Amino acid sequence: MPFKILEADDQIGGRVQTDVVDGFLLDRGFQVLLSAYPECRRMLDYEALKLRRFYLGALIWFKGKFHRITDPWRQPFSALKTVFSPIGTLNEKIRISRLRRKTTSGTLDSLFEHPETSTLLAIKEMGFSDGMINRFFKPFFDGIFLDRSLETSSRMLEFTFRMFSTGDTVIPEQGMGQIPKQLASHIPSDAIQTQTAVRTVKPHIVELSCGEVLRANAVVVATEGHRSTKLIDGFPEVNGRSATCLYFATDKSPVSEPVLIINGENQGVINNLCVPSAVSPTYSAGNSALISVTVLGNPDQDNKVLEELVREHLSEWFGLDVQYWQHLRTYRIQHALPQVHPLALTPPQRPIKLETGLYVCGDHRDTPSVHGAMVSGRRIAEVVVKDLR
Ligand SMILES: Cc1cc2nc3c(=O)[nH]c(=O)nc-3n(C[C@H](O)[C@H](O)[C@H](O)COP(=O)(O)OP(=O)(O)OC[C@H]3O[C@@H](n4cnc5c(N)ncnc54)[C@H](O)[C@@H]3O)c2cc1C
CATH class of the missing domain: 3.90.660.20 (Protoporphyrinogen oxidase, mitochondrial; domain 2)
Incomplete structure (x- = not known):
């Protein structure tokens, strides 16, 4: 095609x-x-x-020095030795183990059926101490979700915890x-046209910033969420x-x-x-x-x-x-x-077909991650191929 x-x-x-x-x-x-x-x-x-x-653990700075936390994802029982001992250590370890069990058992789809609240509320409800929340969960997940208040959906916490627990953290x-x-x-290199900004899209129609108008059987908008809002009439705001x-x-x-x-x-x-x-x-x-x-x-x-x-x-x-x-x-x-606040991931995937001839994909349609962006790309490909057959 x-x-x-x-x-x-x-x-x-x-x-x-x-x-x-x-x-x-x-x-x-x-x-x-x-x-x-x-x-x-x-x-x-x-x-x-x-x-x-x-390395699977982290160095956490508090009280004037670095404290090592060793692999909280896979070895919850040795991970917290230095950082949180002696107070509450055993209880924190048991809670981490529970969180690990909860996030790694069952299929990924079933994880997205767990009740959805904010990350902060979820870890508080699990009974983690303020020390554990402030020294580990907050700085670690603030950095992952880019969210200082941890309002991000608990489903993202669980999804990410599962990913950390079952694989490596890597860079190419x-x-x-x-x-x-x-x-x-x-894909063929001539299929990609760079330095070509789009001004608006409608079903089957793309208007470029230079004024040129293109027509297609299917138009897929694959921009950042806030840009999709600008390009598509009536598309909801994405913060x-x-x-x-x-x-x-x-x-x-x-x-x-x-x-x-x-x-x-x-x-x-x-x-x-x-x-x-x-x-x-x-x-x-x-x-x-x-x-x-x-x-x-x-x-x-x-x-x-x-x-x-x-x-x-x-x-x-x-x-x-x-x-x-x-x-x-x-x-x-x-x-x-x-931004994915509670209930943004209920259901975990947002609609990608807006109307015949107009589709939208990107991380704002799925989980905000490289994984989510790629899942939404595959979903769109499957729907478009089916529609155009
Ligand atoms: C600082 C930072 C840290 C992150 N950390 C992680 C992480 O550790 N792990 C992880 O999994 N994810 C992380 N992410 C998120 C991840 O990078 C994104 O979720 C993913 O790349 C989104 O891909 P996308 O294809 O949906 O959107 P994008 O990669 O944003 O692609 C959208 C494309 O649309 C183009 N575009 C926009 N408007 C127009 C227009 N009008 N006309 C033509 N083209 C247009 C843009 O130029 C862009 O190339 C991070 C992101 C950032 C920025």
Whole structure:
């Protein structure tokens, strides 16, 4: 079936792109692939992507030092030893074990039938202590959902917990941008037309920003949710969550392991940090280390002031050396993830066929993730093929 992809940007990839800056690979915002994502397992060639693994635990900063949490997903009984002992340790371990059992048993479809509330309410109802919530759940899942208040649907918590428990946290050796590149390599390159922004769509009709009008048996809108609202008459609002990512280079890496560092104190501008070059050395130019710092939201400060605030915070963690780290780039992603508050995932998938000749897909139609975006892409392909037969 002949088709054409119209892409406004000068390259494909959307929110999953990697820039090369001074020889460093900079993903546009810190993001990872969870190797257990079923749709990614189905559609991607993991071996060709040369996936590099993160350590399964994390380093959590609180009370003036880093505390190691070892693999809370698979070994709940040893994971919390350092961080939460001695108070409440056994109870927290039992609760983590219960959460793991709840999220990993049954099919993925059955997980999306569990009652839906907010993530914060769900973990409170499970009885986790304030310490466990504030030092682990909040900073960890704030960083994943880009949601400081953890209003995100509990179904996302359960889905993500299941993915962490049953697979690895990885990045491709050459950057996250290799994922869309691999997908695009399966289709003829002349089917993709970059630098072609669309102004409006109607059933069977696409109007480009340059004024040209195209006709097709089926038109699929595959933009970010808020852009679909602009393109399609009457399409509902899709609110988004923002993230800001600052990259630094330094000769002396603050950590040598491929570990995620999270801020377990309810203060300071940084939510999480990692050293991508410790996960995949290809991310770095020469022997320097590449540091990725995530700040939630889109702060009001300009980039220079934000950089100073971040350095100040970093110096508490790693000392005054951070003043010499070279700032490479700051990315502000206004619509990084669609917001999914409770009941947004009831049912877990939103309609993709709007009317005959007009369809919509993307992560805002499914779970906000690379997996969700790809599931919605497959769903749309199946429906369109069926309709046009
Ligand atoms: C900072 C950040 C961190 C993330 N972390 C993770 C993570 O760790 N794990 C995970 O699974 N997911 C993560 N995500 C989410 C994941 O990247 C997205 O869910 C997924 O990439 C969405 O894909 P999509 O195809 O739905 O949309 P997009 O990738 O946004 O693609 C939409 C495309 O439409 C194009 N477009 C828009 N308007 C027009 C127009 N008018 N005309 C033509 N083209 C147009 C855009 O240029 C873009 O290429 C993260 C995202 C960000 C930004």
